[in-house]
Amino acid sequence: MKKYIGIVLVILFGMSHTMSATNKVHVEKFAWYKLLRNSKTDTTYVLNFWATWCMPCIEELPVFEDINKKFTNEKVKVILVSLDHIKKMDITLQPYIDKKGITTEVVLLNEPDFNSWIDLVDKKWEGSIPCTVIFNTSKKFYQLIERQVSEQELEEIIQSLK
Template sequence: MKHMTLIITIVLMSFGNGASQINSFEEIHLDRPDNSLKVFNYSFEEIHLDRPDNSLKVFNFEELQSYLSEKDAKKTYVINFWATWCAPCVKELPYFEQLNAKYSNHNVEVILVSLDFPKQIETKLKPFLKKNALKSEVVVLDDVDSNTWIPKVNKNWSGAIPATLIYNKDKKAFYERSFNYQELETEVKQFIK
């Protein structure tokens, strides 16, 4: 009976508010009267929000990599790694929003990569985004193999956040620190011609 309660709890958590999607399941045979237990692997693919594009993209690192290398030769990209549980990250988010608003006409694109835990997307991240009405693009990185992907972002990154990658076709810089607005703007201006 304990196992059945655990299975029901996992299945209910998987469905949440209808935002998650079951991708696959595998069957495990046990010495039980019904002889099987279904185990569900789930992932959040798209979560709808009250945002201009009405969705939140969730990526593994392989899927996120396209955001970390040149997409548009005329743009400068500001990629900030953050999480709602990181106080310095939350403190600097308004500076990234201000930068996004001020420099969007200067071919600067701000992308906020949330490292929030997948199980907290519904309870923490979505309410945070709604409350703070962030206008920058927000994506979630859901990849537990951080020892593999952290050095791919920057070979010297310890994995601490906040961390910011700024790049364009000519230049790339990585910052493992928090910014105030003036510091952030000063760094971005070095990338704008």
Template sequence: MKLLVKSMLGAAMLLASMAAPASAQSIKAIKFDGLQQLRNQPHDTLYVVNFWATWCKPCIKELPYFEAVTEKYKNQPVKVILVSMDAVEDLDTRVKNFVQKRNLKSKVVLLDEVDANAWIDKLEPKWSGAIPATMVFNNKRKQYEFVESELSAEQLNALILKYKP
């Protein structure tokens, strides 16, 4: 009898795991220092860092382009990081739901900083703070570019090809 119950329980768990959607990626809130550490590490990876928010229509429009880059370069030293500018109190509700609903594969973090004036100039002095904005850099090769506007798929791909290792 115990064996039958265990077998039925095992089968039920297997069916449930097959039917359940894949769990969403872990999204963490980071401070500016965490972003700055990445920006300052000597590495030969091309980082494509996009600043966006769930409430920003131009940001949402360009997200598929960043997802395509993540897929296209998944086995190469090119990494996309999507930095959400949503409020930290929206992380568990709005941001995680947004990422899960759209099945985003790019790495997503939420920048937990309320005073943009305290960190924007340290990151990019020319940045007004408007989003979407994209930063592309390869520290080992001392390559850097910042774009404060919505990008088309073609513009994003051209930017990556310009700096790709």
């Protein structure tokens, strides 16, 4: 009996542990992006627009995970901006983040009227994803990449902003 209690305790502890370690997706509106983009900071932001339904985006996610880990102690902030539908938040997005053990911050941008904000990010953005925006306001640096990026490419940009 004691043995079983022990096992149950281990399982419960394990569950609570993974639960507390969950990288919780937070939902934002476009104002969040505007605020971030206009903030006066010497942090280099790497924002990747993606979605769980977008195969090339999924392929590319490890690049951002690696970059996030590599620059964890530096003034670099990587954010995965999901364009998944809000109804998919609990059934698709959060389970995906948990399953893949993604540690990079994830935001669900809940703005389904795309035409109202795509141009406000960048007039050059056609609307396809993956799409990555890199900026450092104090260095007056900004770049939009509307395709998959390589780790080397991102790293070079980040290094150049040091």
